[in-house]
Amino acid sequence: MxxxxxxxxxxxxxxxxxxxxxxxxxxxxxxxxxxxxxxxxxxxxxxxxxxxxxxxxxxxxxxxxxxxxxxxxxxxPDAQFSETLKTYxxxxxxxxxxxxxxxxxxxxxxxxxxxxxxxxxxxxxxxxxxxxxxxxxxxxxxxxxxxxxxxxxxxxxxxxxxxxxxxxxxxxxxxxxxxxxxxHQLKLDLSLLQHFAGWHIRTEKEVFDPGTATFMDFDVPQDNGFTFFYVLPFSRRDALVEYTLFSPEVISDEAYRQGLEEYIEQRCGLAPGSYEIEYTEKGVIPMExxxxxxxxxxxxxxxxxxxxxxxxxxxxxxxxxxxxxxxxxxxxxRGKNPPDKIMSPYRFRVYDMLLLYNLHRDPETSVTIFRELFRNNRFDRILRFLEEHTWFHQDLRIMASVPWMPFFRAIYGMKHRILTGA
Ligand SMILES: Cc1cc2nc3c(=O)[nH]c(=O)nc-3n(C[C@H](O)[C@H](O)[C@H](O)COP(=O)(O)OP(=O)(O)OC[C@H]3O[C@@H](n4cnc5c(N)ncnc54)[C@H](O)[C@@H]3O)c2cc1C
Known part of the structure; x- marks a missing residue:
């Protein structure tokens, strides 16, 4: 006390x-x-x-x-990319x-x-x-x-x-x-939930590669919104498998369970009962x-x-x-007050809005945007961009590597925010 x-x-x-x-x-x-x-x-x-x-x-x-x-x-569904990181x-x-x-x-x-x-x-x-x-x-x-x-x-x-x-x-x-x-009075045009459920599983068989993380696997049904799995292997026999969706509503516990079981069976060849679930996690992150x-x-x-x-x-x-x-x-x-500026720079706020607009309106096209992003850029460059550590000319190269039309639509849809400081 x-x-x-x-x-x-x-x-x-x-x-x-x-x-x-x-x-x-x-x-x-x-x-x-x-x-x-x-x-x-x-x-x-x-x-x-x-x-x-x-x-x-x-x-x-x-x-x-x-x-x-x-x-x-x-x-x-139609491509796979993997890369050993250089910077990160x-x-x-x-x-x-x-x-x-x-x-x-x-x-x-x-x-x-x-x-x-x-x-x-x-x-x-x-x-x-x-x-x-x-x-x-x-x-x-x-x-x-x-x-x-x-x-x-x-x-x-x-x-x-x-x-x-x-x-x-x-x-x-x-x-x-x-x-x-x-x-609740703060300006809000776009609001999605990133919601997910993960299982840390342990298996008898050696099925994982602890040197490679599956960052995003979109080769899964996209019926409930923008959906991907990620897999974080800690050894050949254990990994955290996470089922992630970006959508306005969360899904039921039963739907998470079913999605995880199906993915683990189809992608890792592990039928229910052939692995132990050591730990589970669940979460919701606002994307707004x-x-x-x-x-x-x-x-x-x-x-x-x-x-x-x-x-x-x-x-x-x-x-x-x-x-x-x-x-x-x-x-x-240094005897100063903490910084009052914690927002991202304007241009990154705009990029976030445009991508969020597409994730919200058109999950399928968003998967295509991600596919082209990973097809045409080194992973380190993508991570640096997501970390907001790129220069403007590097941003332009990244933007030129993905389909433009969805972003023109998003600029039009979000012009009232873009023109008023985002
Ligand atoms: C399951 C999960 C996984 C995530 N994974 C990642 C990831 O991989 N990478 C990433 O960058 N981000 C991730 N995030 C997002 C983000 O990094 C985390 O949510 C992070 O914990 C946020 O930190 P925080 O301190 O703001 O909130 P929290 O870590 O949630 O801390 C808030 C604290 O406040 C306490 N609290 C709340 N209300 C009260 C109250 N009224 N009275 C007393 N105490 C209170 C809570 O008990 C809690 O300890 C994840 C989020 C979740 C939910």
């Missing part, structure tokens, strides 16, 4: 983003000794996610990488390893207090009582604090986290638990063109999924979280 009620920093939500920020704050010598409250409804390391990524430049805990693949394969590697981290290691580090740090509680809301309390009038409701958004000096905003007031264990205050709160206020605000209210910053860090066209979030939390810790260690 946390007896102290006031901290330098509160991290509200101890998932991918909250734990990464805790790690970063504990590794900045300039922030040594600053008090941190790390809050979540549960602080037990859970194995409920397997995070894959390829840009490891800001992943500080490399020893947590569970497996790395050098070769990626993609498959379509495809990595995965298990959520229980990640949480176990970082929570242990937090428990051993005298400056960190752990709190298991339900987080209910946030607000900013100004030292000037006049300023608090009218902003008493939990979650009132206030973007007016633009000072870049962390010390300056600390003096003007305090951020409050309301929880089932009562209120806690801090100079800065970083939250990944709650949707920002006004979420909503522009999330950087702050929940003054001195409360949004992070992770709640900060809008999910790339709308792919659902990849993990690497963006690592970049963001590292930038927050860098700013704080």
């Amino acid at each position: 946390a007896t102290n009620r006031n901290y330098d920093f509160i991290i509200a939500g101890a998932g991918a983003a909250g734990l990464s920020l805790a790690w970063n704050l504990l590794h900045r010598k300039e922030l040594k000794g600053r008090s941190i409250l790390l809050a979540d409804r549960t602080l037990k390391p859970l194995r409920d996610k397997t995070w894959c990524f390829w840009d490891d430049s800001h992943v500080p805990f490399r020893d947590l990488i569970h497996h790395t693949w050098e070769t990626l394969a993609v498959r379509f 590697r495809y990595h995965c981290v298990r959520s229980d390893d990640y949480a176990g290691k970082i929570l242990e580090m937090a428990r051993n740090s005298p400056s960190v207090t752990l709190l298991e509680a339900d987080i209910e809301g946030f607000e900013f309390k100004s030292e000037n009582p006049d300023e608090n009038r009218g902003s008493d409701e939990i979650g009132g958004s206030d973007e007016s604090s633009t000072s870049d000096e962390a010390g300056t905003s600390d003096k003007k007031g305090t951020a409050v986290m309301h929880s089932s264990e009562g209120p806690f205050t801090a100079g800065h709160i970083f939250q990944s638990a709650l949707r920002p206020p006004g979420f 063109d909503r522009r999330y605000p950087a702050r929940y209210c003054r001195n409360v910053w949004n992070m992770g999924t709640m900060g809008g860090l999910t790339k709308p066209s792919t659902g990849y979030t993990f690497t963006r979280i690592q970049h963001h939390t590292s930038a927050i810790a860098d700013a704080l260690s």
Whole structure:
């Protein structure tokens, strides 16, 4: 039980983003000794996610990488491509390893207090009582604090986290638990769900190649939306097989089960009963063109999924979280406020919208777009583009390699957003 009620920093939500920020704050010598409250409804390391990524430049805990693949394969009904990566590697981290290691580090740090509680809301309390009038409701958004000096905003007031264990205050709160206020009023034209179910299976037979990950296998029925499987083999006898769909609605548990059984039987030659299911995971990731605000209210910053860090066209979030939390810790260690700009650059927001438009309207054509993308480009180039690390002339080469017509249609359909800052 946390007896102290006031901290330098509160991290509200101890998932991918909250734990990464805790790690970063504990590794900045300039922030040594600053008090941190790390809050979540549960602080037990859970194995409920397997995070894959390829840009490891800001992943500080490399020893947590569970497996790395050098070769990626993609498959379509009429074509297959595979390539050994030159620049990148495809990595995965298990959520229980990640949480176990970082929570242990937090428990051993005298400056960190752990709190298991339900987080209910946030607000900013100004030292000037006049300023608090009218902003008493939990979650009132206030973007007016633009000072870049962390010390300056600390003096003007305090951020409050309301929880089932009562209120806690801090100079800065970083939250990944709650949707920002006004979420449903944010401009939204395109909204899809990336939903998936995965089985980690173990077999007697040696059927997998642990050096090659199947990045996307589209040679499967596309009846329920844009559908693919991916396979992450950890050894010759075990792999995570994941059934992924982009569609407006999730499907039933029975439909996931049936899809996984059929795929494993047809692609891996493993009939039901000939393998053990060691672990299952399920998830839903929003793929939307909503522009999330950087702050929940003054001195409360949004992070992770709640900060809008999910790339709308792919659902990849993990690497963006690592970049963001590292930038927050860098700013704080220089005595500055965290960055208010967490959105992708304009041109990448437009590309995401155009692809999302096609994924939404025309899943079949989208499979063709992906086929031509992988047929005509090196995998490293595609990954760099998805990571938003390409130059404009490189983007043009990639765009020239896929069918144009669907993108012209998407530009027309989304012109009202493209012309108003995306
Ligand atoms: C199964 C799954 C697999 C994924 N795989 C990948 C991948 O391979 N690559 C990739 O880039 N992205 C992936 N993602 C997307 C994204 O990286 C993850 O969702 C990531 O966990 C997001 O981090 P986060 O910190 O924003 O949210 P979370 O990790 O979900 O953390 C939020 C935390 O807040 C806590 N919390 C929420 N509400 C409250 C409350 N009211 N009170 C107290 N605590 C609360 C939760 O308990 C949780 O610990 C995956 C997502 C899922 C669901």
